[in-house]
Amino acid sequence: MVNVESNLHHCKFEVPEIIFGRGLLSQIGSCARRLGGHKVFLVSDQGLFSAGWVDKAIKNIMDAGLEVIFYDNITPNPKDVEVEAGALEYIRHGADVIVGLGGGSAMDAAKGIAILVSNGGRIKDFEGSDKIFRPLPPLVLCPTTCGTGSDVSQFAIITDTEQHCKLTIMSRCVAPDISLTDPDTLETLPDEYVCTTATDALSHALEAFFSVASTSLTDVHAIKALRLVSTSLVEAVRERKAADLENLARASLHAGMAFSNSLLGIVHALAHPIGGLYDANHGSINAVLLPEVIKYDIPVVTEKLPELAWGLGHRTDGSTNTASEVVQETLVSMLEAAGAPRSLRSLGVVRKDLPELARKALKDVCIVTSPRQADEKDLLAILERAY
Amino acid sequence: MVNVESNLHHCKFEVPEIIFGRGLLSQIGSCARRLGGHKVFLVSDQGLFSAGWVDKAIKNIMDAGLEVIFYDNITPNPKDVEVEAGALEYIRHGADVIVGLGGGSAMDAAKGIAILVSNGGRIKDFEGSDKIFRPLPPLVLCPTTCGTGSDVSQFAIITDTEQHCKLTIMSRCVAPDISLTDPDTLETLPDEYVCTTATDALSHALEAFFSVASTSLTDVHAIKALRLVSTSLVEAVRERKAADLENLARASLHAGMAFSNSLLGIVHALAHPIGGLYDANHGSINAVLLPEVIKYDIPVVTEKLPELAWGLGHRTDGSTNTASEVVQETLVSMLEAAGAPRSLRSLGVVRKDLPELARKALKDVCIVTSPRQADEKDLLAILERAY
Numbered sequence: 001m002v003n004v005e006s007n008l009h010h011c012k013f014e015v016p017e018i019i020f021g022r023g024l025l026s027q028i029g030s031c032a033r034r035l036g037g038h039k040v041f042l043v044s045d046q047g048l049f050s051a052g053w054v055d056k057a058i059k060n061i062m063d064a065g066l067e068v069i070f071y072d073n074i075t076p077n078p079k080d081v082e083v084e085a086g087a088l089e090y091i092r093h094g095a096d097v098i099v100g101l102g103g104g105s106a107m108d109a110a111k112g113i114a115i116l117v118s119n120g121g122r123i124k125d126f127e128g129s130d131k132i133f134r135p136l137p138p139l140v141l142c143p144t145t146c147g148t149g150s151d152v153s154q155f156a157i158i159t160d161t162e163q164h165c166k167l168t169i170m171s172r173c174v175a176p177d178i179s180l181t182d183p184d185t186l187e188t189l190p191d192e193y194v195c196t197t198a199t200d201a202l203s204h205a206l207e208a209f210f211s212v213a214s215t216s217l218t219d220v221h222a223i224k225a226l227r228l229v230s231t232s233l234v235e236a237v238r239e240r241k242a243a244d245l246e247n248l249a250r251a252s253l254h255a256g257m258a259f260s261n262s263l264l265g266i267v268h269a270l271a272h273p274i275g276g277l278y279d280a281n282h283g284s285i286n287a288v289l290l291p292e293v294i295k296y297d298i299p300v301v302t303e304k305l306p307e308l309a310w311g312l313g314h315r316t317d318g319s320t321n322t323a324s325e326v327v328q329e330t331l332v333s334m335l336e337a338a339g340a341p342r343s344l345r346s347l348g349v350v351r352k353d354l355p356e357l358a359r360k361a362l363k364d365v366c367i368v369t370s371p372r373q374a375d376e377k378d379l380l381a382i383l384e385r386a387y
Numbered sequence: 388m389v390n391v392e393s394n395l396h397h398c399k400f401e402v403p404e405i406i407f408g409r410g411l412l413s414q415i416g417s418c419a420r421r422l423g424g425h426k427v428f429l430v431s432d433q434g435l436f437s438a439g440w441v442d443k444a445i446k447n448i449m450d451a452g453l454e455v456i457f458y459d460n461i462t463p464n465p466k467d468v469e470v471e472a473g474a475l476e477y478i479r480h481g482a483d484v485i486v487g488l489g490g491g492s493a494m495d496a497a498k499g500i501a502i503l504v505s506n507g508g509r510i511k512d513f514e515g516s517d518k519i520f521r522p523l524p525p526l527v528l529c530p531t532t533c534g535t536g537s538d539v540s541q542f543a544i545i546t547d548t549e550q551h552c553k554l555t556i557m558s559r560c561v562a563p564d565i566s567l568t569d570p571d572t573l574e575t576l577p578d579e580y581v582c583t584t585a586t587d588a589l590s591h592a593l594e595a596f597f598s599v600a601s602t603s604l605t606d607v608h609a610i611k612a613l614r615l616v617s618t619s620l621v622e623a624v625r626e627r628k629a630a631d632l633e634n635l636a637r638a639s640l641h642a643g644m645a646f647s648n649s650l651l652g653i654v655h656a657l658a659h660p661i662g663g664l665y666d667a668n669h670g671s672i673n674a675v676l677l678p679e680v681i682k683y684d685i686p687v688v689t690e691k692l693p694e695l696a697w698g699l700g701h702r703t704d705g706s707t708n709t710a711s712e713v714v715q716e717t718l719v720s721m722l723e724a725a726g727a728p729r730s731l732r733s734l735g736v737v738r739k740d741l742p743e744l745a746r747k748a749l750k751d752v753c754i755v756t757s758p759r760q761a762d763e764k765d766l767l768a769i770l771e772r773a774y
Contacts, residue, residue: 014405018399019398217641
């Protein structure tokens with residue numbers, strides 16, 4: 001179980017070194033080198049390879065005088081078997097630094113490989129909070145989507161292919177040494193992923209802001225992320241201008257800094273078992289669940305709503321009633337305008353599985369920091385409404 | 388010379404692990420232990436000793452199973468000779484972790500000692516940007532004032548007693564491993580230091596916000612710091628309620644996270660030579676200079692003023708003219724109400740020294756990120772107006 005501070009004035013805040021800016025993928029090699037690496041294990045995927053980013057990364061790494069091993073045996077919702085195979089490759093080649101380049105899948109796979117090469121065992125041995133006892137090899141993570149936050153977070157999510165569920169691994173060890181974002185990489189992100197990964201960042205920001213473990217250190221980043229998403233989500237989806245994509249990349253970073261330290265809530269507690277069971281897109285699941293969970297949370301977070309309404313770009317009269325309406329309406333209309341999916345059914349979720357999903361969500365580490373204590377019945381009701 | 392990113396969209400952001408909360412000085416020993424320490428070199432001062440905090444810290448460190456060496460041969464505006472003597476003590480005792488407990492002086496002295504024990508030489512050898520090449524011993528910094536930000540910053544300021552000036556040392560190496568703030572320690576802070584250290588934090592936040600190297604990652608912390616100071620400065624000075632003191636401690640932390648990554652400006656570029664020449668209180672100098680420097684900066688930062696006015700607690704009409712007036716009036720009236728000093732003369736500055744101070748300020752590392760490029764004449768004019 002996560003140990004949540006009972007006293008909300010107690011803050012813990014930890015983020016990796018952060019580098020952010022267009023064109024800065026060129027620093028990928030120097031980052032790996034100054035962490036002491038000589039042979040880079042580069043974890044990425046076929047999409048990034050086809051778009052030419054992997055070649056650029058490999059060139060930068062080699063220009064920095066390092067060797068590089070490329071590993072792309074990973075799929076969306078990365079699997080335990082892929083991570084375990086990757087760890088064997090890392091060891092076989094004698095690599096000494098890991099670079100993850102991609103979305104949440106590539107970066108979480110890189111984290112899983114890092115865990116195994118220094119700790120041994122199976123990836124499922126590390127499920128839960130603070131189960132990693134040996135330091136990981138140096139790790140650089142370079143996100144190439146508008147969501148995930150894996151590049152700054154203390155989480156790694158790996159699919160257990162035997163149990164058809166997601167393993168949530170939470171440890172300060174899995175935050176990388178360096179988070180390096182080059183928003184130029186978003187230029188080649190397929191259209192549908194702009195919306196679905198940005199709604200993941202939106203969920204991170206909202207859940208971090210409502211979390212019982214939120215503090216002033218996390219709130220400032222959550223609010224900034226919300227402001228950036230509300231400014232640029234719809235425009236970025238429709239017109240894909242570089243400035244809007246950069247805002248979304250920046251939103252993802254701010255949201256990651258927030259949720260990594262305040263943790264999350266019911267959206268992610270439900271999204272993990274759904275993603276594990278159906279291999280469905282994580283951001284799409286969040287987009288569907290978010291309005292229902294926010295509606296459920298609102299009665300217990302009323303005092304934070306005026307600031308949230310402001311973050312979403314509205315100058316309200318400061319009353320919580322007005323703010324409550326503004327928050328819900330803005331959220332729903334933004335998701336609609338961005339073309340986010342509207343129902344679990346449309347994502348392939350089967351109705352008869354809902355009770356099992358609710359049961360599994362109750363055991364997810366993310367449920368602990370939900371502002372409203374939900375039981376199985378509450379979770380099932382949320383799933384039914386989102387179905 | 389500091390290498391400032393010419394492209395403002397390029398961000399670098401680095402902060403240590405942060406722990407903040409009332410009563411958390413109790414974690415000082417466990418922090419030193421998990422950094423691998425066995426023998427703690429505890430740097431503090433007589434004021435903290437008299438107030439009982441040093442005894443508490445020593446007990447916590449010993450309860451964690453570590454030995455402790457106490458070093459308190461430091462004075463405000465810590466001197467090169469004190470730091471060099473401290474380094475010899477550290478080596479003589481075979482200590483292996485440094486804990487700084489106190490205001491900026493104790494913490495900067497701790498940093499200076501850390502630099503010397505692993506790099507050798509004289510402290511003045513490390514003046515400027517990125518002159519430290521060997522890793523420092525593990526470092527935990529525990530601030531006990533409402534200002535400084537040394538506990539999170541990449542700066543150390545040491546007085547050169549031969550040249551009667553301040554050495555500004557800037558390096559990512561001098562940020563500690565852990566920043567541990569227990570706002571309870573503010574209970575025993577002498578009255579005059581509440582105002583002067585909080586106005587240091589106020590200067591950090593304002594200069595960070597106006598800095599040419601500011602980014603969204605630093606701005607969110609600068610604005611939060613400004614909001615906390617404007618909420619609690621006057622009340623904290625007058626009534627010393629725990630909640631207001633905690634807000635100021637939190638403001639100091641946010642401001643430190645901002646300025647450590649965006650750097651500062653003319654206030655600090657001028658305050659360093661003044662502090663070096665007269666051994667005057669750093670926060671008092673800042674309080675006197677701040678209104679004049681802000682007035683000088685405002686023409687070139689107009690687009691940031693509405694957000695700043697908002698941070699200071701005002702809902703303006705959004706025009707920059709209104710915001711400009713609001714910012715200046717709020718700042719002056721807040722400093723007045725808090726009883727901050729009003730003139731350089733009152734701090735012992737001698738008029739004939741002003742030209743020399745302006746010349747020295749032009750060479751200070753902090754001038755580089757000033758939003759407005761000042762020449763010697765501009766700096767002298769600011770000093771004259773603040774005299």
